[in-house]
Amino acid sequence: SGHTQSDWFSSSLDSGVIPPGSSQDILVDFNALDIESGLYSAEMLIISNDPDQPEINIPIDLLVFTDISITEIPDTSIYEDTSLVMAIATDHEGYDYTLTASSDSSAVEVIIENDSLHLIPQQNWNGVTQISVVLILEDSFLDTTEFTLTVLSVNDVPNAYDDIYY
Numbered sequence: 001s002g003h004t005q006s007d008w009f010s011s012s013l014d015s016g017v018i019p020p021g022s023s024q025d026i027l028v029d030f031n032a033l034d035i036e037s038g039l040y041s042a043e044m045l046i047i048s049n050d051p052d053q054p055e056i057n058i059p060i061d062l063l064v065f066t067d068i069s070i071t072e073i074p075d076t077s078i079y080e081d082t083s084l085v086m087a088i089a090t091d092h093e094g095y096d097y098t099l100t101a102s103s104d105s106s107a108v109e110v111i112i113e114n115d116s117l118h119l120i121p122q123q124n125w126n127g128v129t130q131i132s133v134v135l136i137l138e139d140s141f142l143d144t145t146e147f148t149l150t151v152l153s154v155n156d157v158p159n160a161y162d163d164i165y166y
Contacts, residue, residue: 006042008035008062032064039063063138068092070099070135070143077150083120084149090115090135098136105129108149119149126153 012027028044039061046056071089078084088099101110101117107125111118117133128150136142 006040006060008032008040009042009060011044028060030062032062035064037064037067063095065092065137065141068135068137068141068143070133070145072145073131073133073147075148075150077152078119078121079152080121080126080154081123083118086117086119088112088115088117088133092135092137096138098139099133100136101131101133103129103131103149108151121151124156126151 009028009030011029013024016024018024026044040063042060044058044060046058048054048056073086073088076084090097090099099112099115099117101112103110103119105127107122107127108129108131109118109120109122110131111120112133117131119131128148130146131149132144132146134142134144
């Protein structure tokens with residue numbers, strides 16, 4: 001006999017008989033409609049005539065998010081031969097999350113360190129690149145933001161070498 005009492009989950013079986021040496025699948029359905037964000041926990045109780053284990057409690061957790069978002073990042077520009085560090089704002093304290101980022105140009109190195117985005121263009125490179133930042137929450141939920149990074153050219157001081165003076 002299985003027993004569940006919850007508004008957010010139900011099982012496919014409320015009772016049944018399983019012959020010795022057999023197994024039975026029990027489907028569990030989750031419903032997060034009309035419930036607040038948060039972690040919901042319950043147990044499914046399996047009652048049997050097994051004298052060694054007459055009751056089995058199976059823990060069930062449901063993590064609900066109403067909004068998974070990463071802050072929009074406006075298009076920005078920097079001068080060549082400089083780099084940029086930006087703080088990435090997420091609003092999911094207490095939950096496991098990962099940030100990843102990439103550039104559509106190999107001329108700009110993109111590094112995520114803690115909650116900071118480091119953009120490092122190659123020396124003397126200038127141009128436009130699209131940067132993508134992805135928030136992955138609890139290994140399951142994600143949001144992406146994209147912005148344009150423009151690296152402006154700089155009139156470099158000329159280098160004199162192999163000078164010939166008369």
